[in-house]
Amino acid sequence: MALSTPPRRGPVRADLEPVFRAAYPRVVAVAARVLGSRDEAEDVAQEVFLTFGRSSVPAGEALGWLSVAAAHTALNHLRSGRRRARREEAAGGGEAVCPDIAETVVVLDERRRVRAALARLPRRQAVALVLRHSGLSYAEVAAALGLSPGSVGTTVRRAESALRKEVNRHASSG
Amino acid sequence: MRHPADGTLRRLVDDPVGVGDADREHVARCPVCLSGLAAASQDAAATGTALDVDPDVDLDLDVDAAWRRLSRAVAARERPRVPASAPVPRWRAALRSPVVAAVGVLALLAGAGAAAAADWVQVFRTERIAPLAITQADLVALPDLSAYGTVEQVADADVREVADAAAAEEAAGLPAPRVGELPRGVTGEPTFRVGDQLSMVFTFSAEKAARAAEAAGEPLPPPPAGLDGSQFRLVAGPGLAAVWGASRGVPTMIAARAVAPTAYSSGVPFETARDYLLSLPGLPADVASGLRSFSGDGTTLPLPVPAEEMTSSTADVGGAPATVLTSRDGAMVAVVWVEDGVVTAVAGSLSSDEALSVARGLRRGR
Numbered sequence: 055m056a057l058s059t060p061p062r063r064g065p066v067r068a069d070l071e072p073v074f075r076a077a078y079p080r081v082v083a084v085a086a087r088v089l090g091s092r093d094e095a096e097d098v099a100q101e102v103f104l105t106f107g108r109s110s111v112p113a114g115e116a117l118g119w120l121s122v123a124a125a126h127t128a129l130n131h132l133r134s135g136r137r138r139a140r141r142e143e144a145a146g147g148g149e150a151v152c153p154d155i156a157e158t159v160v161v162l163d164e165r166r167r168v169r170a171a172l173a174r175l176p177r178r179q180a181v182a183l184v185l186r187h188s189g190l191s192y193a194e195v196a197a198a199l200g201l202s203p204g205s206v207g208t209t210v211r212r213a214e215s216a217l218r219k220e221v222n223r224h225a226s227s228g
Numbered sequence: 229m230r231h232p233a234d235g236t237l238r239r240l241v242d243d244p245v246g247v248g249d250a251d252r253e254h255v256a257r258c259p260v261c262l263s264g265l266a267a268a269s270q271d272a273a274a275t276g277t278a279l280d281v282d283p284d285v286d287l288d289l290d291v292d293a294a295w296r297r298l299s300r301a302v303a304a305r306e307r308p309r310v311p312a313s314a315p316v317p318r319w320r321a322a323l324r325s326p327v328v329a330a331v332g333v334l335a336l337l338a339g340a341g342a343a344a345a346a347d348w349v350q351v352f353r354t355e356r357i358a359p360l361a362i363t364q365a366d367l368v369a370l371p372d373l374s375a376y377g378t379v380e381q382v383a384d385a386d387v388r389e390v391a392d393a394a395a396a397e398e399a400a401g402l403p404a405p406r407v408g409e410l411p412r413g414v415t416g417e418p419t420f421r422v423g424d425q426l427s428m429v430f431t432f433s434a435e436k437a438a439r440a441a442e443a444a445g446e447p448l449p450p451p452p453a454g455l456d457g458s459q460f461r462l463v464a465g466p467g468l469a470a471v472w473g474a475s476r477g478v479p480t481m482i483a484a485r486a487v488a489p490t491a492y493s494s495g496v497p498f499e500t501a502r503d504y505l506l507s508l509p510g511l512p513a514d515v516a517s518g519l520r521s522f523s524g525d526g527t528t529l530p531l532p533v534p535a536e537e538m539t540s541s542t543a544d545v546g547g548a549p550a551t552v553l554t555s556r557d558g559a560m561v562a563v564v565w566v567e568d569g570v571v572t573a574v575a576g577s578l579s580s581d582e583a584l585s586v587a588r589g590l591r592r593g594r
Contacts, residue, residue, distance in 0.1 A: 071297075074291075074295055079289050099294070100301060104301055191243070207238040208234070211268055214272055
């Protein structure tokens with residue numbers, strides 16, 4: 055996203071450091087949910103904060119804006135296919151969760167399918183899903199995406215259902 | 229009462245207090261809704277597990293290091309910005325040597341690899357290095373690309389010291405250079421440094437280039453269609469280096485390896501950008517023709533060599549053509565070559581024979 059958005063002119067905003075320190079873990083967490091790789095997530099966070107530093111987003115909306123930007127940028131990375139399977143495997147940390155190698159392979163394969171499916175979801179659904187699973191409250195997701203609070207549950211539910219179907223479809227077909 | 233919406237059932241899964249009493253009571257008594265709730269709960273749990281790849285992600289983040297990285301990127305973005313009221317000498321210095329800017333752009337085009345997005349076309353990949361003699365008169369200023377557009381550093385190298393060769397190899401994903409026999413005067417164990425992948429985006433601006441040419445008193449040749457606003461993404465690294473004698477201030481020898489630069493264009497072909505840049509006013513004819521021939525196939529990286537200070541020659545390092553740079557005072561020698569997309573360099577206060585001997589040893593041992 056930062057690449058396709060021309061850098062705005064003007065000074066770097068004065069509150070960049072406090073906002074960065076407060077929001078960095080959240081922004082990395084959002085990107086990591088999408089990418090499944092912490093290193094890549096940190097790269098995305100850098101891109102996002104670089105854009106934020108030149109923006110005039112009100113401080114009160116910074117966390118929501120940054121979370122949405124992290125989700126979009128990470129989804130762009132997924133879609134553009136600039137990821138490397140090597141990195142995902144290296145960063146997957148699968149063995150810590152499941153010591154059995156065969157199980158690890160299955161889990162990694164499923165995660166790959168989940169991420170491919172995530173990239174195919176309607177963008178708004180994917181972003182709402184990722185934000186909710188990154189710990190944003192329903193109200194925060196609603197505010198960040200300009201949705202009514204009531205429709206966040208619907209959007210997330212649809213995304214989860216679509217994700218399950220996508221993953222199952224691709225699992226059975228190949 | 230009608231059944232609550234799917235979204236309401238979903239919210240009952242992880243935020244029941246957000247759901248009204250009436251809906252909650254209905255669901256508790258309704259088999260249809262209970263089944264819907266169970267399905268929503270299952271999908272939510274499955275999604276949570278699938279997305280939660282790195283549960284420790286926010287536990288041990290190095291926020292300080294990340295902030296330093298961002299600060300450098302912000303500073304790198306700041307640097308090329310030249311306010312309209314910039315002191316004249318700086319403009320003059322930059323403009324007197326468009327070669328510097330052109331070399332800079334080409335080095336950038338030529339100069340920076342992986343990670344091409346779907347809409348980025350690879351336009352350059354370093355397979356060879358060719359020295360390009362540039363006189364001091366041309367090198368009055370560092371490359372000032374801001375005269376021709378904007379440079380944005382997307383990711384910086386963050387060069388840092390690591391514990392040992394194994395750590396360097398892990399960080400850079402490249403084999404560390406192993407030197408069997410050290411030249412005389414080079415002693416001790418090396419320290420290791422690594423740098424991450426460096427990534428920059430240069431956006432050409434016809435308006436800026438026109439202003440630069442106007443300030444130089446020469447008209448700007450009309451840019452080819454599509455060049456204005458087109459972007460070039462340059463990637464290099466990661467890399468690693470073994471450094472001997474660093475504890476004494478000036479290293480006695482360095483052996484370094486890095487993924488060679490690659491460039492990507494968002495649309496305009498490399499040749500188009502190159503030919504245009506080489507037509508900019510003020511570029512000495514021999515330098516322009518040198519750049520054109522070196523970069524003709526999009527695989528040779530022109531390496532600017534200050535002609536007053538260094539001489540260059542070629543040598544063979546175990547079958548790979550290498551460039552040997554020697555300082556005129558004989559104090560420094562560097563051997564550089566590219567193989568399989570990896571650039572390797574051996575440099576230090578050595579004789580060229582010593583440097584070549586180390587280089588050949590490296591190549592054999594890798």
